[in-house]
Amino acid sequence: MTNFEIERKFLVATEWLVPTESPSSHLRQAYLSPLGSGNEIRVRAKGDARLMTVKAPDENGDPLVRREVEFPIADEVFEQLWVLAGQDRLSKRRWSVPLGGVTAVVDVYEGELAGLRVAEVEFDGVDAARAFEPPEWFGEELTGDPAWSNRELAARGGGRHPKPGRGR
Template structure:
């Protein structure tokens, strides 16, 4: 009996070409694109939140397997491809211009997500990215911390204002939130 063939996303060939082009053009390896992060719910907001840099983000998804996202962060536009995984996965970011972003925005599926992101520096050069979601996901608040290695990620002790660690709970991936029926 033959094994069942894996169903490919209609975007699979395109993302493989883009990924290959980026890697060859910039002489970089797959390891250069590993995103290692932990994600937490928030029990309470930190003091002096308004003293930290804040970005306005809106994002939508062209595809969720693999993740293909477009994002506007303030006046920057980015296309992102993310591989599979929970704490560690490949991530490739390509800049877009506003015209390309608006064109792709019309092609997104599901819920468009908007949020405020506060960037809070912590020890060892790390930073907390605290996302406060707008409707319809309010009052959801998530914090992400990116690490240079899995060892550092596993050793991280979160601040007291963090809640439950949801790193391995796919329900808190933005790509999943985009698919939730509201």
């Protein structure tokens, strides 16, 4: 069954500090789909969970919506696919920050992308996503900009992530 991911993505203001009570987890992600293919195939390690995810653009072209299929995979399969992904990998610490009726997940990237902080907020529907008023600690909106996708960031790494101001 295909699920839908409805989210908005933002840079995080440099002066923002992670609230001490916010839970976090470490994630490792590797991308198996060709850069620019439109569809994204990735594997993720989060705690003891190993997942494969396939994401595709919305059939109607709405940048807020992506089709998503996700399922667990064995540790051995994850490790084999991690190696096959080559350099198209990234690691980050993900913080969950409550924002009233929704939760922002703030990704603080590690390694070659260290210093980059991005917030994503998922919604139950497109109307709720469009009505969302970001808090002051959110910076520039990145929703729908392929230069800021995790797939793109993993491929470029090395401090070559895009600069604010949309695009590359």
